[in-house]
Amino acid sequence: xxxxxxxxxxxxxANTLQIAEPAEVxxxxxxGDTFVVNVVTAWCPDCTERQKLHIVDFAxxxxxxxxxxxxVTVQLQRGCFRSAEHEQMTTLFGGHGYPRTxxxxxxxxxxxxxxxIITEETLSELAVKFLQIRDESSGLHKEETTVx
Numbered sequence: 001x002x003x004x005x006x007x008x009x010x011x012x013x014a015n016t017l018q019i020a021e022p023a024e025v026x027x028x029x030x031x032g033d034t035f036v037v038n039v040v041t042a043w044c045p046d047c048t049e050r051q052k053l054h055i056v057d058f059a060x061x062x063x064x065x066x067x068x069x070x071x072v073t074v075q076l077q078r079g080c081f082r083s084a085e086h087e088q089m090t091t092l093f094g095g096h097g098y099p100r101t102x103x104x105x106x107x108x109x110x111x112x113x114x115x116x117i118i119t120e121e122t123l124s125e126l127a128v129k130f131l132q133i134r135d136e137s138s139g140l141h142k143e144e145t146t147v148x
Contacts, residue, residue: 017059020070022085028070032107034134035068039093039100041075047099051118055099058123065131074098103130105137 017038025037038055040047059069074086081087093102097115101123104110110133117126 016063017056018070020072022089029107034105037102038071040073041098043078044098046116046118051099054120054123
């Protein structure tokens, strides 16, 4: 099943994938926001080549449904975190395994075991899953969930 952008969305497509640091992720968690974090490394070909082909489209589709996608690069070299904050965030989200795509709903980490989701099809399926989680937590019944 493919997710389609919301046809009523007027959000410009540029900058839909937001490059962020752990401080921004932590701020948004504390604020109770709903968003996605894509945790990547600079040395991982699944991050830098394979997923890169499709992550902006995923971010655009999520943004059209009101959900931001933040991307955080936690390591430049294998095994060396950029900072203690990058390591703490990685641990919070389940540890190693990249790219890791995490759904935060109203400030709670609710879905974090999405590792190596890199193709257009698997990212689309993940978007559907995240939107269903959001809709179910909002009390919407299955038949009322976002039309994909």
